[in-house]
Each structure stands twice: as C-alpha cells, then as structure tokens.
Amino acid sequence: MGSPSHPSRSKRRRLAAVVKSLRQMPIPQAKSTYRRLLIVWAILVGGAFLLMLNLVRLQVVQAPDLLKQARSQQTSYLRPFIPRRPIVDHNGNMLAIDHPVYTLYAHPNAFKLPKPTVAEKLAPILGRSVADLTRKFDSAESGIRLEYSLAENAAERIRDLQLDGLDLNQQQQRLYPQQNLTADVVGYVDVDQVGQAGVEYSHKNLLERSVKAVRLSRTGMGTVMPDQVPGGFLHLDDLHLQLTIDSRVQRSAQSALQQQVKKFAAKRGVVLVMDVQDGSLRALVGDPSYDPNEYYKAKVERFKNWALTDLYEPGSTFKPLNVAIALEAGAIKPDQVFNDEGEIYIDSWPIQNFDYSYAGARGPVSVSEILQKSSNVGMVHIVQQMKPDVYYRWLQRIGLGQNTGSDLPFEIGGQLKDHNSFVQSPVDVATSAFGQGFSLTAIQLLQMHGILASGGKLLIPHVVQGLYDSNGQPYWQPYQSSPKQIFSPNTAQTVLGMMELVVSKGTGKGAQIPGYRIGGKTGTAQKASSGGGYQATAKITSFVGIFPIESPRYVVVAVIDEPKGEDAFGSTVAAPIVKSVIETLITIDKIPPSQPVTMPTPTPSP
Incomplete structure (x- = not known):
C-alpha cells in the first residue's frame, strides 16, 4: 500500500484544479465566479472579526456587569423577620410581646369540595355564618382574605381539616396583655410593626433587634442550597425592656381615677406617681384611654398622652413652690405674718380669695396659714416681697417654660411670658403667685414638687429602667445625670411641714390616712379660654401629695379636667384619688406608720 497523500499537496492539487477550470472557462463566467468567491471570503472574514469584537465586549468591556448579574441570579439576600423585644413592668409582668398570628386566604378555584361544604367546615372555627363565607367564596376565584x-x-x-384551596400565612403581631392599663406609657405599634406612641415609639432602637441580611446561594432552578445557609443566622437574644412602672400601682391609680371621672362627669383625668429617690415613675395613667391591641378602634385624640402634651394653669398647687422660692431668695421668714384683706386690686384688677364671698377678710395670717387656707391674697403679698426680676429668674430655675427631659415622647415645654413683659406687668406677677397667667403640663408639676420632696433637687422623671436578660442581669441601663440642687434641704423641709398642715388642718383633709404624715396641696383653677380670659364654668381640679413627710419617698399628682357639680374642687375630686394611691403604695412597699394610731377606748359592756 502506498503512503497517504500529504494534506498540503492535496489542497494544492484542488486549488490547481480550480484555477485550471477557471482558465478554461469563458472570461465573463470566470470573473463572475471569482467575485462570488471574494464576497464569500469577505463575509467569512467579517463574521470572524465581528465575533472577535463581541468576544472582547463580553470578556473585557461588559465583564463586571455580567459578573454582577450572574451573582444576583445565583445568590439572594435574606433579612428574616425578627420579633421585637418584650416590654415588662418593674416586677417583670408582661406589658408587650410579639406572638404569631395567621392570615387566611381562600382560593375557590382550587376547592375539591363544594363551596357550601368548605364554608360549613370553616364557620365554627372562624365564628362566621355559612352563608357569609359562601358569599365570600363567590366574590372571586382566588386570593380571598377571610x-x-x-x-x-x-x-x-x-390545618387539620386538610382542605384544598386554603392558604395560611404566618406573621408576627404585638400583644398587650394588660390592654388599656399601660397604654399611655407603652403605646402601640401599627400593622407594619412600627411604634407610634409611648415607649414603643421613643425606644424603638432598644426594642428592634438588629439582624444583618444573610447571603444565600441558589441553584440554577432558583432554590436555596441548604449547605450554603450559615449556622446561627436566626439567633435571638433573650433581652427585654424593663420599665419602672408598677402594674399594681398603675391599676390602683386607674381604678380611683375612673371612679372620680365618672362620679363628677369629668372630661378626662390623669394620675402620676414618682419615686423621689431617682425620679422613676411608678405610675402614669390617663382616663379615658384605649386598648393598644385594637388601636384602630380608638379616636385619634386618645393616642395623645395629655400628661405630657397639654398645658393648663396649675392654680393653687403651685403655691408651695412660690413659698419655697420666697424662702430661698430670703424675701420672707417661715414665721412671718401678712394681712389677708380677702380682696385687693392690682392695676385696677381685682384679686380675691376663692371664699371671699362668705369668708371675707382673714386679717393677720402666717405663711403656713396662707397655704392651709389657700389664700390668693396672702400669696400675692408673699411674692411682692421679691423684685419681679428675681422672681422671674427663680421661675425659670425650677423649670417653668421648659420640659422635664423625660424619656417619653412628644412632651412639650410650659409657657411663661418673656422677661420684659413679665417684670413690667404687676398683674402677671400677682396672678403667678397663685398659679395663673402661665401654663405647664401635669408631669412638669410632678417634677417641680419633686424638688420639695427630694430635699431641693430637680429630678428627671423617667419610665425606662433598662435592658435585662432572662436571668434579670442588666445588659444596658440609661445614664442618669446628677440632679441639680435648686432649694436647700432646709427650705424644702420647711415647706413640706407647711404642706403637712394643709392635709391635717386645711383644704387637703380628703387625703388624710390615720397614722401617716402626708403633705399636700389642693388646686381648683379656671380654664383659660382660647379667645383670651377664662371660661365661666370650666375648671381643672388637682391635688399633689407627698409622703411620708418625715422621709419623703413619693410624689403623687392627680389632675381632673372639667369635673361637673357644685362640689367639684381639688379637695373633693382629686384628693381622694391621691389618698387611694398612697394607701396602695403603703401596702405594696410595707411602709410603717409615721406615728402610732390612736384607737378609741372601747366602752365596757354592761
């Protein structure tokens, strides 16, 4: 056998045969064939060039974008839904917690049973009629939310029914076991789990657990590869947000408040309790309130915690603070005596005592008696012992015109006239002496009386105690700055002694508890009118209680808006509320009596 022909020789023979055939062709036919060959060659060369250009475009120019697209198709980022941290009260009682709930969808086009049969099986579980569910099934072919x-x-x-065409989707929902008891403090979250009021709003950074998105690898079909899921990416901490609120005190305050609001047909009311050791709030309750589990059923104004957002003129509850200012400024002496005329005129404006129409002028009265009898005229004489500029600076120093700096949201500052307007108006100075002509919130009044109860220190009211783990160990606690000293301890104790006489002998007798030394001050103030002046019939009644006087621990404030009736005063409406709350605190904290209770000697039986 001969050896195979060399490839190059074979090609040359074929090319020679083509050339020979072209030479043998007629000239026109040869030229035409030659042009066709050139065209084919040009197309092949051009196509190869374009393919090369496209390869450069894909491999060089568009390489980063294509790589990014490929990774996006092969991987996905998952940010799992993580429940909010629970909220508990001072004793660990649950106030807010996430729990799983389900949305039920029906797809009638996938039912294998008749619609009435499906409706009949679901009706007792959903608490709805068969007819109602059947109508729902007829409303659409798929995606009906039941x-x-x-x-x-x-x-x-x-699930146990095993019915085709039903779909259960799980989601988290916030549950408030105490319902409306702590709504004014805790607040609520909306359908998107976003806090809208209270601590749920102001401390969302502590309640929302931080979870980073996780990158997961997918197969070509788009399913997640199990071996690519990182371990522990759904780890949850066991931290909870603990508040200073005590549900037992809160419930007592709510009950007493609701009783008085109903009895006097009042518009609304609020009660606050502060521990003067550190400014922590043991209770803050308003009525009417709302159930945060069904916040969508409440009127919008219910979401506003008016103890922090609504201003009012405090009236006589501010008088002890004015006495403390005058004592601290050195303008008066504790045993000083003033003449109470019952009615005086300041720049042609009459100022009277509340009981002037039947009590008339009292004549000489001590500072303590001025507080006991809640004398407006006596308070004007006390404040007049100071220069208006000095008095104004003291009002600013105790926090009037500012907010308290509490950790609850939406608090506003009080209102006080500007310096020049105030000091140049004798009437403004005079009306401020008995708590009118300026405004504050209930929590600001609480803070100011806390100055007296704490030995002269300005405390910051707060409700957040910190983040704690399941063993009760603190993980994070808020920073508490050192309180500012406003009055001397001696001044504070002197005024507390006068406030004790208000309860034992004066207008605050409604707050007396046998065996306990309690200080207090009543307040019944006209409500300012939006058009200027005061409303003829509307008033705000209030009472501030401090106890035990020998070693103050708590300040309790009750404010009732627009109580009705001839007997609606701070002494009759608000003082009984404070008394009830103090009795609860005595029981819970096991506070011993201040002095032995004198019991009547039993009469021997004949």
Whole structure:
C-alpha cells in the first residue's frame, strides 16, 4: 500500500484544479465566479472579526456587569423577620410581646369540595355564618382574605381539616396583655410593626433587634442550597425592656381615677406617681384611654398622652413652690405674718380669695396659714416681697417654660411670658403667685414638687429602667445625670411641714390616712379660654401629695379636667384619688406608720 497523500499537496492539487477550470472557462463566467468567491471570503472574514469584537465586549468591556448579574441570579439576600423585644413592668409582668398570628386566604378555584361544604367546615372555627363565607367564596376565584389575625390554635384546627384551596400565612403581631392599663406609657405599634406612641415609639432602637441580611446561594432552578445557609443566622437574644412602672400601682391609680371621672362627669383625668429617690415613675395613667391591641378602634385624640402634651394653669398647687422660692431668695421668714384683706386690686384688677364671698377678710395670717387656707391674697403679698426680676429668674430655675427631659415622647415645654413683659406687668406677677397667667403640663408639676420632696433637687422623671436578660442581669441601663440642687434641704423641709398642715388642718383633709404624715396641696383653677380670659364654668381640679413627710419617698399628682357639680374642687375630686394611691403604695412597699394610731377606748359592756 502506498503512503497517504500529504494534506498540503492535496489542497494544492484542488486549488490547481480550480484555477485550471477557471482558465478554461469563458472570461465573463470566470470573473463572475471569482467575485462570488471574494464576497464569500469577505463575509467569512467579517463574521470572524465581528465575533472577535463581541468576544472582547463580553470578556473585557461588559465583564463586571455580567459578573454582577450572574451573582444576583445565583445568590439572594435574606433579612428574616425578627420579633421585637418584650416590654415588662418593674416586677417583670408582661406589658408587650410579639406572638404569631395567621392570615387566611381562600382560593375557590382550587376547592375539591363544594363551596357550601368548605364554608360549613370553616364557620365554627372562624365564628362566621355559612352563608357569609359562601358569599365570600363567590366574590372571586382566588386570593380571598377571610381572616387577618387568626390565633395559632385556630390555624392548627384549619390545618387539620386538610382542605384544598386554603392558604395560611404566618406573621408576627404585638400583644398587650394588660390592654388599656399601660397604654399611655407603652403605646402601640401599627400593622407594619412600627411604634407610634409611648415607649414603643421613643425606644424603638432598644426594642428592634438588629439582624444583618444573610447571603444565600441558589441553584440554577432558583432554590436555596441548604449547605450554603450559615449556622446561627436566626439567633435571638433573650433581652427585654424593663420599665419602672408598677402594674399594681398603675391599676390602683386607674381604678380611683375612673371612679372620680365618672362620679363628677369629668372630661378626662390623669394620675402620676414618682419615686423621689431617682425620679422613676411608678405610675402614669390617663382616663379615658384605649386598648393598644385594637388601636384602630380608638379616636385619634386618645393616642395623645395629655400628661405630657397639654398645658393648663396649675392654680393653687403651685403655691408651695412660690413659698419655697420666697424662702430661698430670703424675701420672707417661715414665721412671718401678712394681712389677708380677702380682696385687693392690682392695676385696677381685682384679686380675691376663692371664699371671699362668705369668708371675707382673714386679717393677720402666717405663711403656713396662707397655704392651709389657700389664700390668693396672702400669696400675692408673699411674692411682692421679691423684685419681679428675681422672681422671674427663680421661675425659670425650677423649670417653668421648659420640659422635664423625660424619656417619653412628644412632651412639650410650659409657657411663661418673656422677661420684659413679665417684670413690667404687676398683674402677671400677682396672678403667678397663685398659679395663673402661665401654663405647664401635669408631669412638669410632678417634677417641680419633686424638688420639695427630694430635699431641693430637680429630678428627671423617667419610665425606662433598662435592658435585662432572662436571668434579670442588666445588659444596658440609661445614664442618669446628677440632679441639680435648686432649694436647700432646709427650705424644702420647711415647706413640706407647711404642706403637712394643709392635709391635717386645711383644704387637703380628703387625703388624710390615720397614722401617716402626708403633705399636700389642693388646686381648683379656671380654664383659660382660647379667645383670651377664662371660661365661666370650666375648671381643672388637682391635688399633689407627698409622703411620708418625715422621709419623703413619693410624689403623687392627680389632675381632673372639667369635673361637673357644685362640689367639684381639688379637695373633693382629686384628693381622694391621691389618698387611694398612697394607701396602695403603703401596702405594696410595707411602709410603717409615721406615728402610732390612736384607737378609741372601747366602752365596757354592761
């Protein structure tokens, strides 16, 4: 056998045969064939060039973008839904917690049973009629939402039915076990789990657990590869947000408040309790309130905590503070005597005592008696012992015109006239002496009386105690700055002694508790009118209680807006509320009596 022909020789023979055939062709036919060959060659060369250009475009120019697209198709980022941290009260009682609920969808086009049969099986679980559910099934072929927040036990019963065409989607929902008890403090979250009021709003950074998105690898079909899921990426901490609020005190305050609001047909009311050891709030309750579990049923104005947002003129409850200012400024002496005329005129404006129409002029009265009898005229004489500029600076120093700096949201500052307007108006100075002509909030009044109860220190009211783990160990606690000293301890104790006489002998007798030394001050103030002046019939009644006087621990403030009736005063409306709350505090904290209770000697039986 001969050896195979060399490839290059074979090609040359074929090319020679083509050339020979072209030479043998007629000239026109040869030229035409030659042009066709050139065109084919040009197309092949051009195509190869374009392919090369496209390869450069894909491999060089568009390489980064293509790589990014490929990674986006092959991986996905998952940020799992993580429940908010629970909120508990001072004793660990649950105030807010996330729990799973389910949304139930129906897809009638996937039912294998007749619609009435499906409706009949679901009706007892959903608490709805068969006819109602059947109508729902007829409204669309798919995607009908039957229930939004089914409990887990109801969802489990629906699963057990094993019905085709039903879809249960799980989500988290915030639950408030105490309902309206702590709504003014805790607040609520909306359908998107976003805090809208109270601590849920102001401390969302502590309640929302921080979870980073996790990158997961996918197969070509788009499913997640199990071996690519990082371990522990759904780890949850066991921290909870603990408040200073005591649900037992809160419930007592709520009960007493609701009783008085109903009895006097009042517009609304609020009660606050502060521990003067550190400014922590043991209770803050308003009435009417709302159930945060069903916040969407409440009127919008209910979401506003008016103890922090609504201004009012405090009236006589401010008088002890004015006495403390005058004592600290050296303008008066504790045993000084003033003449109470019952009625005086300041720049042609009459100022009277509340009982002038039947009590008339009292004549010489001590500073203590001025507080006991709640004398407006006596207070004007006390404040007149100071220069208006000095008095104004003291009002600013105790915090008037500012907010308290509490950790609850939406607090506003009080209102006080500017310096020049105030000092140049004798009437403004005179009306401020008995708590009118300026305004503050209930929590600001609480803070100011806390100055007297704490030995002269300005405390910051707060409700957040900190983040704690399941063992009760603190993880984070808020920084508490050192309180500012406003009055000397001697001045504070002197005024507290006068406030004790208000309860034992004066207008605050409604707050007396046998065996306990309690200080207090009543307040019944006209409500300012939006058009200027005061409303003829509307008033705000209030009472501030401090106890025990020998070693103050608590300040309790009750404010009732627009109580009705001839007997609606701070002494009759607000003082009984404070008394009830103090009795609860005595029981909870096991506070011993200040002095032995004198019991009547029993009469021997004949």
